[in-house]
Amino acid sequence: MSHSKSSTRWLARNNADPYVREARAQGLPSRAAFKLEEIHQRDRLLRKGMTVVDLGAAPGGWSQVAAGVVGESGRVFALDLLPLPKQDELAKLGVEFIQGDFREAVIAEQLLAALAGRRVDLLLSDMSPNLCGIPSVDQPRAMHLAELADEFAMRVLNPGASMLVKVFQGSGFDAFHKQLQSHFGTVTIRKPKSSRPESREVYLLARNFKSLSFV
Ligand SMILES: C[S@@+](CC[C@H](N)C(=O)[O-])C[C@H]1O[C@@H](n2cnc3c(N)ncnc32)[C@H](O)[C@@H]1O
Numbered sequence: 001m002s003h004s005k006s007s008t009r010w011l012a013r014n015n016a017d018p019y020v021r022e023a024r025a026q027g028l029p030s031r032a033a034f035k036l037e038e039i040h041q042r043d044r045l046l047r048k049g050m051t052v053v054d055l056g057a058a059p060g061g062w063s064q065v066a067a068g069v070v071g072e073s074g075r076v077f078a079l080d081l082l083p084l085p086k087q088d089e090l091a092k093l094g095v096e097f098i099q100g101d102f103r104e105a106v107i108a109e110q111l112l113a114a115l116a117g118r119r120v121d122l123l124l125s126d127m128s129p130n131l132c133g134i135p136s137v138d139q140p141r142a143m144h145l146a147e148l149a150d151e152f153a154m155r156v157l158n159p160g161a162s163m164l165v166k167v168f169q170g171s172g173f174d175a176f177h178k179q180l181q182s183h184f185g186t187v188t189i190r191k192p193k194s195s196r197p198e199s200r201e202v203y204l205l206a207r208n209f210k211s212l213s214f215v
Contacts (some may be wrong), residue, residue, distance in 0.1 A: 019194045029086055032126060033061030034194035043205060045122060045162060049073040053120050055102055055149055056127030058082040060090050067093035077114055102127065102148055119158040125149035125165040135170060143172040159211035169200045180206045
């Protein structure tokens with residue numbers, strides 16, 4: 001299919017998507033915002049005053065939702081490869097943004113430096129690689145990002161904290177699920193209605209982080 005035909009199809013699907021229309025109407029940067037809202041409505045993840053890290057934050061939907069709940073007494077540290085289109089507006093809501101590739105140790109160190117010793121109450125990761133459609137290529141890339149989010153969580157989470165991380169069902173999923181179960185009190189799978197049903201994307205919600213003395 002030609003590039004312009006697939007773009008036209010994407011545009012048509014996007015314009016027909018009720019979540020895209022609702023995001024525009026509510027001034028939210030992305031339809032992804034509804035995934036976090038839905039999970040928050042059910043699981044009460046966010047609270048006033050929390051320190052939140054948002055990995056893979058662009059274009060900024062989750063950060064905007066999180067900043068709205070944690071309020072002025074809380075903090076949101078967002079990171080993405082790409083710039084945040086509404087960075088100034090989000091900064092006014094208290095979102096601190098770092099642009100860079102989370103696979104690079106130096107970028108994770110920058111985020112640690114920004115946290116300045118503050119422990120994190122909720123770590124969010126909606127990071128997703130550029131999917132090429134070949135599972136044997138996409139799946140390890142996606143799992144690697146989830147692994148990095150978990151490694152970072154081990155370093156910064158408060159005992160009792162939570163993590164919400166995007167993963168794709170497929171190779172490595174069960175092992176990662178088990179790994180989280182060893183670090184957290186409970187781990188549940190969430191597939192919000194706003195997550196496209198045809199996508200293998202799901203979210204693992206890990207709660208009650210057990211403090212590990214050896215990290
Ligand atoms: C589905 S989008 C996130 C949407 C976001 N949660 C929102 O509400 O607007 C996935 C993001 O992961 C980011 N990403 C992918 N690989 C990354 C990496 N290695 N480091 C940082 N961000 C990455 C992409 O740039 C993309 O913006």
